[in-house]
Amino acid sequence: MKQHWTLDPDITYLNHGSFGATPRTLLAKQDEYRAQMEREPVRFFVRELEPLLDAAREELGAFVGADASDLAFLPNATAGVNAVLRSLDLDKHDELLVTTHEYGASRNALEYVAGLEGAKVVAVEIPYPIASADEVTSRVLEKVTDRTRLLLIDHITSQTALVFPIARIIAELNARGIDTLVDGAHAPGMLPLDLRNLGAAYYTANLHKWVCAPKGAAFLYVRRNRHYAIRPVSISHGASADTETRSRFHLEFDWTGTSDPTPWLCVPHALRFLPSLVTGGWPEVMRRNHELVLRGRDLLCDALGIAPPAPDDMLGSMAAVPLPEGAGEKVPMLYGDPLQDELLFKHRIEVPIVRWPVAPKRVLRISAQLYNTIDEYERLAKAIAR
Numbered sequence: 419m420k421q422h423w424t425l426d427p428d429i430t431y432l433n434h435g436s437f438g439a440t441p442r443t444l445l446a447k448q449d450e451y452r453a454q455m456e457r458e459p460v461r462f463f464v465r466e467l468e469p470l471l472d473a474a475r476e477e478l479g480a481f482v483g484a485d486a487s488d489l490a491f492l493p494n495a496t497a498g499v500n501a502v503l504r505s506l507d508l509d510k511h512d513e514l515l516v517t518t519h520e521y522g523a524s525r526n527a528l529e530y531v532a533g534l535e536g537a538k539v540v541a542v543e544i545p546y547p548i549a550s551a552d553e554v555t556s557r558v559l560e561k562v563t564d565r566t567r568l569l570l571i572d573h574i575t576s577q578t579a580l581v582f583p584i585a586r587i588i589a590e591l592n593a594r595g596i597d598t599l600v601d602g603a604h605a606p607g608m609l610p611l612d613l614r615n616l617g618a619a620y621y622t623a624n625l626h627k628w629v630c631a632p633k634g635a636a637f638l639y640v641r642r643n644r645h646y647a648i649r650p651v652s653i654s655h656g657a658s659a660d661t662e663t664r665s666r667f668h669l670e671f672d673w674t675g676t677s678d679p680t681p682w683l684c685v686p687h688a689l690r691f692l693p694s695l696v697t698g699g700w701p702e703v704m705r706r707n708h709e710l711v712l713r714g715r716d717l718l719c720d721a722l723g724i725a726p727p728a729p730d731d732m733l734g735s736m737a738a739v740p741l742p743e744g745a746g747e748k749v750p751m752l753y754g755d756p757l758q759d760e761l762l763f764k765h766r767i768e769v770p771i772v773r774w775p776v777a778p779k780r781v782l783r784i785s786a787q788l789y790n791t792i793d794e795y796e797r798l799a800k801a802i803a804r
Contacts, residue, residue: 419789430767430794434785435604435736438627447687448632451680470683471672477686478637483612490638490671491682495603498622498638499524502599503531505648510536512567517542519575524601528570547727551583558587566596573602577774579736579783580728588617608734613639631688634681650674695788707735711786714795721799736785743778765801
């Protein structure tokens with residue numbers, strides 16, 4: 419499988435989850451779109467782009483179980499989180515729920531928006547290690563009050579790689595009239611999605627991670643009855659454009675100013691290419707990656723002498739394990755742990771070590787993509803033991 423990617427052959431790359439990795443053929447397809455764009459930029463942006471985006475959105479909708487009319491392309495999931503949060507009409511009486519496993523950038527956006535209007539951010543403590551997904555559901559619901567306005571929750575947590583039981587939580591909150599914003603940054607390509615039946619008011623996710631589209635490919639799903647309120651962070655020409663032929667939702671999100679839309683146009687090609695590498699399509703891609711990451715996690719747990727910190731059914735294509743305590747507060751939260759540097763520079767292994775939940779505690783997270791093999795996790799386990 420490695421022949422399909424441009425990854426450095428001298429590095430054992432076990433960190434697909436951070437930024438993804440785009441196969442050669444998709445990079446070539448992006449070059450084709452860029453060449454089309456640069457041959458006649460006015461024609462491309464004014465006459466050709468909208469139908470290309472519509473076609474890409476139709477294929478994306480079929481993949482994630484959503485109507486294309488409810489999907490907007492974005493450069494990343496962080497932009498989706500910010501668009502929703504910045505569109506909310508909050509006041510000082512509102513409470514916004516978030517778990518303690520929430521991705522740092524999204525939590526920062528929540529704190530910022532709450533601070534503008536004096537709303538209260540309520541953190542839901544989720545244990546780790548964790549015994550069951552039921553603990554997530556019960557702890558979230560315990561924090562719901564008559565002032566709860568919104569829950570921001572990861573579908574798959576970044577630091578701890580846990581798959582949260584969002585369907586159950588969303589159903590419970592919908593019954594109480596409370597909206598949910600799902601940060602699904604890692605979900606497409608790792609888990610099957612059916613956004614229509616999921617019922618979330620908002621769902622945003624990256625396509626450059628497990629779908630392997632070029633960097634800058636992501637989407638925001640907004641339930642139809644919430645379109646009227648949600649606007650992009652950058653207000654541009656779409657705010658005053660004619661809505662007779664296109665929805666205001668698409669007019670605003672499709673054009674927030676001049677940018678490179680080629681990552682979005684490559685999404686259909688990515689959705690077709692990755693499953694073509696195995697017999698069985700996307701279900702087989704997901705099954706292989708899930709089984710491989712479980713084997714890798716077990717090797718690490720054996721090397722560390724610990725039990726698996728989460729049940730198998732709470733994992734997708736990533737897994738995290740707690741490490742012995744690290745160097746303390748002076749170490750950056752991401753990409754600065756001395757052990758991470760030693761693994762890279764001495765053992766040629768790229769794997770993230772995150773200071774979580776607070777220093778000196780930390781976790782190591784592995785990813786599994788089609789180009790990974792079990793001997794790579796064996797190499798990591800041996801290095802960690804040493």
